[in-house]
Amino acid sequence: MKIYKAHILFTKEKDHFDVIENGYLAVADGCVVGIATDVSAFQAPEAEVIDFGDRLLIPAMNDIHVHAPQYRNLGIAMDLELLPWLANYTFPEETRYADPGYAERMYRRFIYDLWRHGTMRASVFATVHLDSTLRLMDLFREAGMGALVGKVNMNRNCPEALCETLAQAESACTALVQAYGGPDGLVRPIITPRFIPSCTPELLQLCGTLAQRHHLPVQSHLSENTDEIALVKQLEPESRNYGDAYHRYGLFGQTPTIMAHCVWTAGEELQLMQQNGVMVAHCPTSNFNVSSGMAPVRTFLDAGIPVGLASDISGGHDLSIFRVMVYAIQVSKMHYQRDHAKPFLSLSEAFWLATKSGGSVFGRVGSFEPGYEFDALVIDDADLNHDHYTLLHRLERFIYLGDDRHITHRFCRGQEIPAPHYE
Ligand code: GUN
Ligand code: FE
Numbered sequence: 001m002k003i004y005k006a007h008i009l010f011t012k013e014k015d016h017f018d019v020i021e022n023g024y025l026a027v028a029d030g031c032v033v034g035i036a037t038d039v040s041a042f043q044a045p046e047a048e049v050i051d052f053g054d055r056l057l058i059p060a061m062n063d064i065h066v067h068a069p070q071y072r073n074l075g076i077a078m079d080l081e082l083l084p085w086l087a088n089y090t091f092p093e094e095t096r097y098a099d100p101g102y103a104e105r106m107y108r109r110f111i112y113d114l115w116r117h118g119t120m121r122a123s124v125f126a127t128v129h130l131d132s133t134l135r136l137m138d139l140f141r142e143a144g145m146g147a148l149v150g151k152v153n154m155n156r157n158c159p160e161a162l163c164e165t166l167a168q169a170e171s172a173c174t175a176l177v178q179a180y181g182g183p184d185g186l187v188r189p190i191i192t193p194r195f196i197p198s199c200t201p202e203l204l205q206l207c208g209t210l211a212q213r214h215h216l217p218v219q220s221h222l223s224e225n226t227d228e229i230a231l232v233k234q235l236e237p238e239s240r241n242y243g244d245a246y247h248r249y250g251l252f253g254q255t256p257t258i259m260a261h262c263v264w265t266a267g268e269e270l271q272l273m274q275q276n277g278v279m280v281a282h283c284p285t286s287n288f289n290v291s292s293g294m295a296p297v298r299t300f301l302d303a304g305i306p307v308g309l310a311s312d313i314s315g316g317h318d319l320s321i322f323r324v325m326v327y328a329i330q331v332s333k334m335h336y337q338r339d340h341a342k343p344f345l346s347l348s349e350a351f352w353l354a355t356k357s358g359g360s361v362f363g364r365v366g367s368f369e370p371g372y373e374f375d376a377l378v379i380d381d382a383d384l385n386h387d388h389y390t391l392l393h394r395l396e397r398f399i400y401l402g403d404d405r406h407i408t409h410r411f412c413r414g415q416e417i418p419a420p421h422y423e
Helices: 068-073 082-098 100-116 130-143 166-180 201-213 226-235 242-248 267-276 284-289 297-302 321-338 347-362 391-401
Strands: 002-013 016-028 031-036 048-059 061-067 119-125 146-150 187-189 218-222 257-261 279-282 307-309 376-379 407-412
Touching: 002 347, 002 391, 016 048, 016 347, 016 391, 048 347, 048 391, 048 407, 061 068, 061 257, 061 279, 061 307, 061 321, 061 347, 068 082, 068 100, 068 119, 082 100, 082 226, 100 119, 100 130, 119 347, 119 407, 130 146, 130 166, 130 187, 146 347, 166 187, 166 201, 218 242, 226 242, 242 257, 242 267, 267 297, 279 297, 279 347, 284 321, 297 307, 297 321, 307 321, 307 347, 321 347, 321 391, 347 391
Parallel strands: 002 048, 061 119, 119 146, 146 187, 218 257, 257 279, 279 307
Antiparallel strands: 002 016, 016 031, 048 376, 376 407
């Protein structure tokens, strides 16, 4: 057993923080045993106590939607909407991942940056290429960080070089399950049809079959941008709405499902998400950058639809989930200005979305309740705390003003995670 002493802050419930000043948190077998204000409560006199002094100890960040191969495009081409942005910048960059050497160089840098920003778990899109997707999974495993990794499925409306055959899609899935299919693995595959415009009905059907056959979760994009939604209507005239198009192929909650964006989700699509327990990956920076709109997060929360936060690199420009929390709060304030019946997100709600709610994608992750996997960050905010703020205001200042330089230790599943290597 190891015991960590610090000021401990986390969100068991979305409406308030649990704050334990000078608390002790005990960890055994990678999981939280409990929290106490007196170390003798653990009755473990032989346990090592690691004292972080005046620092903050918080759950690590979870990014539930991010494109690893778009890393090089970070912060460019932000003057296009979704469909031309994909065609002119995103797809050309993704074709380069046919080369596993290029993929490895870029993926190493990507994982280092996730680590730097305190994100210990991510649900990731790779590309259509099996070899470089396996490299990405190997690199996550090497780093000791948690990931759901999707080899992207796509076979229409894209460059020839990014189109796969149905046979390739099926054999790649088998290879990924063989390599990384264990149920408790920190790195696991996730079925990843890119979005309806990129996949023929036959490929969508195959994705649904594979998800059910191998008990794999699903991730994709939903109702992000108005031009995209119009295109989906054309391509899937028989579906009642965009979500229903996924549902018909077994890709909408038949196994655990994350849908990114849901900016324009309402009515029957919202009801279907609610019935099926489909999770929203809220990507406010991306929604601003490619001019998609503002997702109605309060409406999702009121409907009991699960929500987590996501960077959506490189639609989003910032890998920091702390910064994404700030944007999520700001978007919710714009909604509130239009409709006072939709209260804006509180700090504890934004924090809960990034930790316990988003973490649920990866198991018992994102809280410090007993039995949760110990994923944590130690924050040294001494240079931000020059006026004796309360612990909650210290955390708020770090979220709004802090950066990776304030993160002194990172833990995933109980292990301290050193900086991943990259050239
Ligand atoms: N829809 C389909 N592919 C993508 C992508 O790569 N990024 C975003 N933001 N939306 C998408
Ligand atoms: Fe995306």
